[in-house]
Amino acid sequence: MSELTHFNDQGRARMVDVSDKDETVRTAVARSSVLVNETIHRQISEGTNKKGDVFAVAQVAGIMAAKNTPQIIPMCHPLPLKGIDISFKWNVDEAAGHYEVLLEASVKTKGQTGVEMEALTAVSASALTIYDMCKAAGKEMIIGPTMLLEKTGGKSGDYKRD
Template sequence: MNELTHFNTQGRAKMVDVSDKAETVRIARARTSVIVNQNIYSQIRDGSNKKGDVFAVAQVAGIMAAKNTAQIIPMCHPLALSGVDIEFEWDVDEKRGHYEVILSTTVKTKGPTGVEMEALTAASAAALTIYDMCKAAGKEMVIGPTMLLHKSGGKSGDYSRA
């Protein structure tokens, strides 16, 4: 039977002690998407959004979010990240009127605990930033699904979404 590691002897939530865990290289990749309308797609592609370069701002927001994950997710450990990258790729079908930007994040550290939450937080914050920068051109945007694609390193081993 697995012991519940996030509860103290009184049954209250606690931050897990990772001081005895081995420091290993840990990498996590996450993904989300934002479905936009044709006008928003055009604004992002041609750089005409009134708030500026949408992907540049979303990139910085995602990196900042990864670095600050422990500030907003209560049981996450503050981590020294060694790398954060966010890539944007369009999935467009003009005939169907489908305009979707796919955001892929990769976060890396060498430490005693994984970076899955940092990768997911980076993806989420970058997607929310796209929404914020583009909402004047249409509020019907759809964010998600958001998911972990891969993680490596640590005691639990590797994981890859099928």
């Protein structure tokens, strides 16, 4: 069984000391989705949402969230992020009434700890922003699942979801 690294000798939370780790290039890609109704799909696709360009705002929200992850997730280290990208793709089956936005966040740094939490936070904030901007057209939206797709770098090595 591995040691619980986020607890001190008194059993209290601590931020892990990464000062002895090698600085390497680290990347992470996370995915989420937002299931929407036909009206919301049309508003986003046609650019008619009254709050503005939904994907543009969600993209900025995701970038800001990645940069501010340590302010949201208590044990995350502040990292000098070198790149953040958020992308959106529709998964639509009109015959079945299925309108889903697939979101991916890619984050990169060169440092002593990984960027999985930054990618997950970015994609989560982007999905929440889509909900916020579109809720007037339907509150039945479903967010998720949210998951890590892949990560590179670090002592634990690379990971890729099957």
